[in-house]
Amino acid sequence: MKKARVRVGGGCRGRLIYYGYTVYGDKWRWMDKLEDYGYRFLPRRDKTGLTPYLYGLRSALKKIMDEADGQYELVYYCPSKRLYELLFSWGDGYRDRIIIDLVNEVKGLSNSIGYMKIVKSKITDTEKWIRKKAEDKLTEEVEEVFRSCRSWITSEDGYMVYILDESSKHMPLEYLSSMAIRKENNIKGVILARSSGTVTRLLYHSLDGSKEILDKLRKMDPGFVSERRGTYRSLYITRSSIDDIEELLLEAAS
Amino acid sequence: MILEGLSEMDVLLILIVAPNIFLPWIGIVKAALTRPDDYTVWPAISLYYALISFTAIFLISLSGMLTSINPIVGLSSIIAFTSTVSAMILVLLSEKIGDRFIEELPKPSLQTKKNERIQMKIYEPYIYYYETSKNEPHSRPTEQRASQHAPVEAPSSKKTIQEKPPSQNTVRVDGQTIMDKGYMKYLRWCEENYRRHDRLTYTEFLKIKEAASKILPRILDGDSEIGVPELSILVRISLREDLRNNARWAEAVEKLNKSGLVSRNCKLMPRGVKMVKSLKEAGLLEKIAEQTKP
Numbered sequence: 001m002k003k004a005r006v007r008v009g010g011g012c013r014g015r016l017i018y019y020g021y022t023v024y025g026d027k028w029r030w031m032d033k034l035e036d037y038g039y040r041f042l043p044r045r046d047k048t049g050l051t052p053y054l055y056g057l058r059s060a061l062k063k064i065m066d067e068a069d070g071q072y073e074l075v076y077y078c079p080s081k082r083l084y085e086l087l088f089s090w091g092d093g094y095r096d097r098i099i100i101d102l103v104n105e106v107k108g109l110s111n112s113i114g115y116m117k118i119v120k121s122k123i124t125d126t127e128k129w130i131r132k133k134a135e136d137k138l139t140e141e142v143e144e145v146f147r148s149c150r151s152w153i154t155s156e157d158g159y160m161v162y163i164l165d166e167s168s169k170h171m172p173l174e175y176l177s178s179m180a181i182r183k184e185n186n187i188k189g190v191i192l193a194r195s196s197g198t199v200t201r202l203l204y205h206s207l208d209g210s211k212e213i214l215d216k217l218r219k220m221d222p223g224f225v226s227e228r229r230g231t232y233r234s235l236y237i238t239r240s241s242i243d244d245i246e247e248l249l250l251e252a253a254s
Numbered sequence: 255m256i257l258e259g260l261s262e263m264d265v266l267l268i269l270i271v272a273p274n275i276f277l278p279w280i281g282i283v284k285a286a287l288t289r290p291d292d293y294t295v296w297p298a299i300s301l302y303y304a305l306i307s308f309t310a311i312f313l314i315s316l317s318g319m320l321t322s323i324n325p326i327v328g329l330s331s332i333i334a335f336t337s338t339v340s341a342m343i344l345v346l347l348s349e350k351i352g353d354r355f356i357e358e359l360p361k362p363s364l365q366t367k368k369n370e371r372i373q374m375k376i377y378e379p380y381i382y383y384y385e386t387s388k389n390e391p392h393s394r395p396t397e398q399r400a401s402q403h404a405p406v407e408a409p410s411s412k413k414t415i416q417e418k419p420p421s422q423n424t425v426r427v428d429g430q431t432i433m434d435k436g437y438m439k440y441l442r443w444c445e446e447n448y449r450r451h452d453r454l455t456y457t458e459f460l461k462i463k464e465a466a467s468k469i470l471p472r473i474l475d476g477d478s479e480i481g482v483p484e485l486s487i488l489v490r491i492s493l494r495e496d497l498r499n500n501a502r503w504a505e506a507v508e509k510l511n512k513s514g515l516v517s518r519n520c521k522l523m524p525r526g527v528k529m530v531k532s533l534k535e536a537g538l539l540e541k542i543a544e545q546t547k548p
Contacts, residue, residue, distance in 0.1 A: 147494060152522040160521070186519075254524040
């Protein structure tokens with residue numbers, strides 16, 4: 001029976017989890033090559049310690065399944081005690097739907113490929129390296145989103161406005177706004193706008209809590225649908241097109 | 255002493271031939287030293303003279319080699335021939351000198367006839383001359399804008415300028431003389447920065463001016479701080495080029511910042527966004543960006 005070894009690394013930033021994996025063995029020779037990486041936005045902040053590994057393991061098994069020729073003996077080096085117990089008991093005692101589904105998927109895939117051995121292990125340099133690589137790739141993707149969008153500032157040290165395109169659809173506006181605030185210095189906040197089907201969503205993230213531009217926009221916008229105001233972050237939904245919203249923002253800012 | 259023994263025909267031939275030894279070089283030196291807006295007639299005179307007498311020189315040189323001709327005539331013909339040919343080679347090799355020769359070719363009498371009325375254009379804001387064949391300007395329909403902004407030149411001074419144009423404020427486009435300080439400033443900048451191939455034509459310049467004037471009324475009029483290089487930097491910033499730490503264009507960024515087009519950190523501000531949108535509508539965004547690209 002041929003052998004395949006899997007190592008998974010990952011981490012989280014708030015509700016965002018990211019992961020990567022390597023596969024090596026008889027068919028896959030290069031241990032130092034990151035096979036693939038990915039990221040997810042979870043609905044809640046809990047269980048972000050386990051889910052990156054489960055998502056990474058599932059992706060690795062899918063890859064092995066696609067490329068394998070015949071039956072394989074899989075070895076997964078599990079770096080977490082909780083994860084080991086979870087996999088060992090096949091999710092017994094867990095009620096979270098995401099975790100149950102993931103464990104079942106892993107079980108199904110591993111049975112199809114051959115036999116999976118779970119080995120207790122400490123977090124090695126390989127896992128750390130995978131985690132770093134996956135994080136870098138995610139940061140690159142976020143930077144690409146900001147590079148490819150139209151951006152301008154409402155005034156000197158004012159609000160940064162980002163008019164996002166379809167390529168960032170899989171990233172929540174909340175996450176992008178926090179990244180934009182981290183990226184820029186000396187700004188009052190950020191305004192992100194993205195077309196989403198028939199409506200345009202606008203996230204207004206103010207660092208000092210002022211909503212001057214949002215108030216002006218609401219008065220001028222004929223396609224206003226709804227808004228949800230928070231102390232710092234407000235979500236604004238309108239039927240106006242994204243270009244119209246940009247024009248209105250220009251008017252409101254000048 | 256030298257001229258003894260020469261026939262009248264030989265003297266006549268020498269008089270035709272001899273100026274060709276130095277005349278093309280005068281034209282070349284004048285063309286090389288003068289500024290592009292200073293139109294001198296010397297390149298044209300020397301070129302016409304060289305072209306007309308070139309055939310004669312060639313024939314005399316040929317006949318001198320084939321038949322017995324006075325050695326002085328033959329020698330001067332050969333020297334003139336060599337001089338003219340080498341001058342022509344230089345004209346072909348040097349773009350600047352070549353341009354001046356060719357530009358002057360159709361109108362050698364531009365400055366010789368002082369009393370001749372020179373057809374010229376005077377730039378006025380919101381009055382555009384796209385068709386060079388038509389002498390009547392096309393006024394923009396918005397009367398309000400025309401009344402808001404006074405023309406650059408007063409009517410009385412216009413008349414004086416039409417009679418005797420200041421050479422540093424004129425440029426020749428499609429065979430006509432145009433007076434536009436903004437365009438002259440741009441051409442001077444092109445000369446100083448060795449920009450020859452991606453220059454804006456006057457029509458393109460006017461298109462940009464029209465588009466940009468919607469946002470900043472007196473832009474590109476020669477006295478304005480914002481010129482084509484600054485607009486080019488603005489467009490490059492809008493195309494997501496990072497020019498924050500670029501020392502070469504720091505001054506241009508500062509001027510844009512003063513006009514409220516970009517922030518100190520090289521981010522577009524609302525007025526800058528509107529300007530870029532207006533230029534995009536004119537369809538010249540890429541060409542403007544190329545102006546300052548290395």
